Amino acid sequence: MGEKKLDLQPRLQALADWVRPGARLADVGTDHGYLPVWLRLHGVVEHAIASDLRPAPLDHARRSAAAYGASDIEFRLCDGLRGIAPEEADTVVVAGMGGENIAAILEASPWCMDGAHFLLLQPMSRDQQLRAWLPLHGGRVLRERLVEDKGTLYPILEVVGGAMPPATPAQCYGGFALSGDPLWGAYLEERITKLRRAAEGLRRSSSEEEQLRGAELEKLAEELCVRKGEWEHANCGGD
Ligand SMILES: C[S@@+](CC[C@H](N)C(=O)[O-])C[C@H]1O[C@@H](n2cnc3c(N)ncnc32)[C@H](O)[C@@H]1O
Known part of the structure; x- marks a missing residue:
């Protein structure tokens, strides 16, 4: 089995492009698991935890890893980061959820804002709520980009624990660091x-x-x- 070729959709590819080589990844809300599978197949990450709140998506991720022949992925059934210890990952992806859900996941595990973890966040909606929340909870936005996927624009934020001024309403809606983005x-x-x-x-x-x-x-x-x-x-x- 295995050895099928995996092409990521543009939204997931943009996230993959921002994962640092050698990272230890936790993909929270992994669902199909394509991101950790692709990152392992391309040797970008050493190890990945693919987690989900529900068993059915986690089974989907397991099937993806088997179908594409990806190793060193641990599958974990847990709510957000509650079942993941800080030393198990240095890069946390939370993608494909509403901005308020992403903020709730981060708030429940404040260790992710300790400055030693890179967070790649990709809200599907209510990104303004996530941007307002981040500076108030110890998150510093390092960079931000937009990606177009099937006619929809998605923001991606890279965040690390640290100080930044509170977001203005214009920043909440228009982004912190998007003025150089062609989209x-x-x-x-x-x-x-x-x-x-x-x-x-x-x-x-x-x-x-x-x-x-x-x-x-x-x-x-x-x-x-x-x-x-x-x-x-x-x-x-x-x-
Ligand atoms: C739309 S899918 C996104 C899948 C993938 N991350 C992506 O961006 O394509 C959202 C997934 O997040 C999971 N999820 C929602 N809330 C969660 C939570 N609190 N902790 C872990 N997983 C969660 C859902 O079960 C679902 O599988």
Whole structure:
């Protein structure tokens, strides 16, 4: 068995590209297990723990490792990082979940912010909540990128324990370090559209509090619009 060729989809490949050679990996919420399998097959990591909250996805990961012939992967059924000891990994991937779920997993295991662990985080939604949470809980964003996969834009953040100033609302929605990313303009456009839609709904509310929140979101959309205009001017020759 084994020896099938594994091609990662762009979102997972972008994560794989940021894993340092020789790393000891924990892939939390591994599901199909393609990331640790690919990293082991290419000799990027020495050892990997593939973990999941549920038995069925973990079985899927086991089947992937067997089908592609990947060794030195441990499969662990556990909630977040609760079943993984700090010394077992130096690189933790938490990908393909909502930003609030990723933050809850990190919050339950504060050792991951000790400065000795690199965290690769890829929220599927509510990335603004994750960005707001990180500086308040000892996370310092080292770099950030966007990847397009089947027409959807996904952010990836590399984080290590350390200090950084609290995130501004514009950073929560537009990212900390994305202005050099060729996909930033498209990402901002998506965020602006979502913010305006939310603001419109809130402003129609009879609650004064919600109307105020709507006005705040509209202001934030305007701020992102200005940044997008400046970015396009700098990157697209001002068209
Ligand atoms: C959509 S899949 C993402 C799979 C893979 N990480 C990726 O990015 O393609 C999400 C996986 O996370 C698992 N999961 C959700 N919450 C979890 C938690 N608290 N701890 C461990 N796994 C979790 C789910 O069971 C599911 O298999």
